[in-house]
Each structure stands twice: as structure tokens, then as C-alpha cells.
Amino acid sequence: MLGKLNKKYLFCIGAILTMSGCSSVANMVGYDTATMNESAAQNYSQIIQQVHDQKALDVSSPIAQRVHRVFSQLLPYANSANKTGIPFNWQMNVIRSDEMNAWAMPGGKMAVYTGMVEKLKLNDAEIAAVISHEMTHALLEHGKKALGGQILTDFGGVVLIKVMGMNRNLVGVGAELLSIKPFSRRQESEADAGGVRLMAEAGYNPEAAISVWEKMNKLESNNQMSILSTHPTNQARINAIRKMLPEVMPIYQKNKR
Incomplete structure (x- = not known):
């Protein structure tokens, strides 16, 4: 379907989606770092x-104690890695649930x-891999970038539909392929890379991210990833982390506990 689109349409989509960085777009509409952080808090x-009211907040189990211990070990290095210009008030809570999520x-x-x-x-080093990955999402302001990308996508769709008369369904597919899906995969890869370095600095073996x-x-x-997948494949992540090991293992060797 996309192969039949007029070249000027594809150019227009591309120009709209790349005319400004996604963080800059979020800033322009009032979602600066301080505002985003306050709203998130x-x-x-x-x-x-709500989790507490549902009696699903875990504050004392061995798992909760381990998660908080690892979180505390990573915290100074996360603060050092914060380049946003706004100090973070980091908080961690453990939720009792069968869901595999963080x-x-x-x-x-x-x-x-x-x-x-x-x-x-998960052992402690593997818990560190999970937490440092999520910390990197926050440090790289992926939430703000995702918001900016969505604003650009929505704006681009309005332009193409109202000004150029494009079919609404084609706009949705084109915008999704060119912006939202690849951007999400890129965020995950960035969080993997930053997380591996962060855990090595805190003295946790980066090989645990592979395991x-x-x-x-x-x-x-x-x-079996499709073009619309929002995350890299597990194997792609493993391969990318393995390529980083020569860079981060010396950091771990210097700081290992």
C-alpha cells in the first residue's frame, strides 16, 4: 500500500515528523522537564x-527488600547520569502482582x-539490569520524547488530511511506520545500552542483562518481529548487549562488589 503513495506525500510526512526534535516539541507546548516530572509525581x-488500598503494595517481603537494596546501590550513579538539568526525586515501590513488569x-x-x-x-545483578534499564528511560526523558513524537504525528495527520486531502487511513499507517513504532524500538535499545553502563558503574555484572x-x-x-513491533526482539537485545561487553566489563571490574 505504501509503495503506491505519491512521493510528495511521503516527503511531507517526513518533513513534518523530522522538523524538530521530539523533546523540543514537547517543550514548545508546555511539557518541559519540570512540568512533566511534577505531573508524573x-x-x-x-x-x-490505589495499589496500597488494594493491599498490593509490597514493603517487607524478601523480594521487596532486595529490590530496594539494589535500587539504593544504583541511585548515586543514576543521579550522576542525570543530564536533564532538573534533579530527580527518585522513588521505588514494589507491587505484588503476577505480571512480569517494571x-x-x-x-x-x-x-x-x-x-x-x-x-x-532474578538474582540481584539481574534485578539491577531491570532497574537500570528503567532508570535510563527516565534519565533520557523517553516519556517526553514519546509525547513530542505523538504531537508531531497528530499534527502531521491534520496537515495531510486537511491541506493535502490524503486518505485518513493512509495517514495513520504512514505516520505509525515512520514515527511511533521505530521510535519506540529505538528508546528500548537506548535504555538497554544506558542501563548496562549504569549497572556496571554500580558494580553489577553487565552479563546479567543478557541472562x-x-x-x-x-x-x-x-x-518473530514484524515492522509494527514496538520493542526489539529478545535476541536482538542479547546481541546488542554482547557487543557492549568489551566496553562495560572494565567498568564493572573496577567497581564490582
Whole structure:
């Protein structure tokens, strides 16, 4: 379908989606770093309160203790890596759930689900790989960049539909292929790379990041990736981290605990 599009349409889409950095676009519409972090903090408080009310907040189990211990070890290095110009008020909570998940909001508001640790049988270095990956999402302001990318995509769709008369369905497909999906995969790769370096600086073996994805492969293989996949394949992540080992292993050797 896309192969039949007029060249001027593709040029227009590309120009709109690349006319400015996604972070800059978010800033222009009022979503600067401080505002994003403050909004995220408010949402995070509401989420954690709901989790507490549902009696799903884990504050004392061995898993929670391990997660908080690793988080505390990583924290000084995450603060040193913060180039946003705004200090983060990092927070970590552990949520009791079978879901294999962990996340970070703008400004360093984080959560790890017990299912992630339990189902993958994560050791402390592997927990560090998960947390440092999510920390890197926050440090690189991927939330703001994603917002900026969505603003550009929405704006581009309006221009193409209203001004050029393009078919609405074609606009949606073109914008998704050119912006949202590849951008999401790039974010994940960036978080993998930054996370591996962060955990090495904190004295955790970067090879543990490989074992996390090897374990994930056994439970949820995603190695048949399509063009619309939002994440790199597990095997692609493993391969990319292996290529980084010569760079980060000396850092780990210097700092290992």
C-alpha cells in the first residue's frame, strides 16, 4: 500500500515528523522537564495509593527488600547520569502482582512487580539490569520524547488530511511506520545500552542483562518481529548487549562488589 503513495506525500510526512526534535516539541507546548516530572509525581502518588488500598503494595517481603537494596546501590550513579538539568526525586515501590513488569515515570518514579522477580528467578545483578534499564528511560526523558513524537504525528495527520486531502487511513499507517513504532524500538535499545553502563558503574555484572533476556526468551519469545513491533526482539537485545561487553566489563571490574 505504501509503495503506491505519491512521493510528495511521503516527503511531507517526513518533513513534518523530522522538523524538530521530539523533546523540543514537547517543550514548545508546555511539557518541559519540570512540568512533566511534577505531573508524573502526582500521578505516581495516586497509583501507589490505589495499589496500597488494594493491599498490593509490597514493603517487607524478601523480594521487596532486595529490590530496594539494589535500587539504593544504583541511585548515586543514576543521579550522576542525570543530564536533564532538573534533579530527580527518585522513588521505588514494589507491587505484588503476577505480571512480569517494571516501569519508570518522568522524574524517576518507579515500580517493579514481584512477578518479574519470581517468574524469571532474578538474582540481584539481574534485578539491577531491570532497574537500570528503567532508570535510563527516565534519565533520557523517553516519556517526553514519546509525547513530542505523538504531537508531531497528530499534527502531521491534520496537515495531510486537511491541506493535502490524503486518505485518513493512509495517514495513520504512514505516520505509525515512520514515527511511533521505530521510535519506540529505538528508546528500548537506548535504555538497554544506558542501563548496562549504569549497572556496571554500580558494580553489577553487565552479563546479567543478557541472562535476563535469555530467561525472558524461554517464557515469552518475541523473535518473530514484524515492522509494527514496538520493542526489539529478545535476541536482538542479547546481541546488542554482547557487543557492549568489551566496553562495560572494565567498568564493572573496577567497581564490582
